[in-house]
Amino acid sequence: MGRIGVFLLFLGLSFSSLAQSVQINGYFTQDSARLGERVGFVLKARYPETTQLLFPDSTYDFSPLVLLEKKTFLSHTAEGVTTDSAVYYVSNFALDPSVFLSLPVYELNRYDSVTYFSNEAELKLKLTLDSIPEQLVFRDNNVYQPLEKNFNWLLAALITGGVIVLLGGFALLFAKRIKAIFKRNREKLRWVQFERKFKKLSTLLAQTPALELADEVVGLWKGYMESITKLPFQEWTSSEISEALEDKEIFKALRAIDMIIYAGKEAKSEESTNYLLEVARKKYQEKLNHIRNERATR
Known part of the structure; x- marks a missing residue:
């Protein structure tokens, strides 16, 4: 084969590899929105049929x-080539002129995962009042209005000052306690939401062992554990998670569910999901104790 033939062969291989690459695209369904308005964000992925991708939840x-x-x-x-898509309906409550959003898509390999991010999409803040007229128009009114009585500004200033001093003292005395209560209640709400959804998915997985259900159960568990411990559970393999938490039973539980995801085998997942839920519950209790001890030491 001549040099030209070798060159064409490598060029063809290059184009083939590019065609098989993972392509992620994200965009808002509208370019601007008012505060709190419901807006759709479209996330699309094109990837080889043999690749396993997971969208964020x-x-x-x-x-x-x-x-x-x-x-x-x-x-x-x-x-x-497989095409996947999802629409995330979001609301914006920030006062910045523009907000930007880029979402990840996770490629699941046998022992680890690869993260791809979509392009950064912009959503502009839409103001309700577009413009102010140059000349104000007043309505004619010849009805006499009663005059207000003289207001005691000194008394009002004293009362206002006293209220400010009381509120300031209250804030200094109880700010840490109020903050700790807020953090504890927030963690309790997150746990209730996670536990309800995890139990529902675990029950469905036990009834119908399917790849997508097993994938969603593991993703939900890793996401909660990552949020409560600040450790990269989404990036770790099952063995790395087991080593980090010093618990070999976690590896066995995740391995049993991995058999459904990667090997396509049906397995009894109820025991594994129950154990993973108890691990999450333990970390949740440790988080509450940490918040309580943090408040006590301050």
Whole structure:
């Protein structure tokens, strides 16, 4: 084979590898929105049919946006290329002129995962009042209005000052306690939401061992553990998680569910999911104790 033939061969291989790469695209369904308005963010992925991808769920931090709902669609595969898409409905409560959002998509390999991010999409803040007229128009009114009585500004200033001093003292005395109560209640709410969803998915997985359900159960558990411990559970393999938590039973539980995800084998997952839930419950209790001890030492 001549030099030209070798060159064409390498060029063809290069184009083939590019065609098989993972392509992620994200965009808002509108370019601007008012405060609190419901806006859709479309996340699309094109990837080889043999690749396993996982979209982010409600445990992902969408700040400064607030996630309202996630809507998924059936995958479409043609000529070895799969197309997946989902719509995330969010609201913006930030006062910045623009907010930006880029979402990750996780490629699941046998022992680890690869993260791809979509392009950064912009959502502009839409003001309700577009413009102020140059000349104000007043309505004529010849009805006499009663005069207000003289206001005692000195008394009002004293009362206001006294209230400010009392509020300031209250804040100094109880600010740490109020902050700790807020943090504890927030963790309790997050735990209730996680536990309810995890039990529901675990029950469905026990009844119908399916790849997508097993994938969602593990992703939900890792997302909660990552949020409460600040450790990269989404990036770690099952063995790395087991070593970090010094618990070999976690590896066995995750391994049993991995058999459904990667090997396509049906397995009794109820015992594994129950153990993972207890691990999460233990970390949740440790978080509450840490908040309580933190308040006591300050």
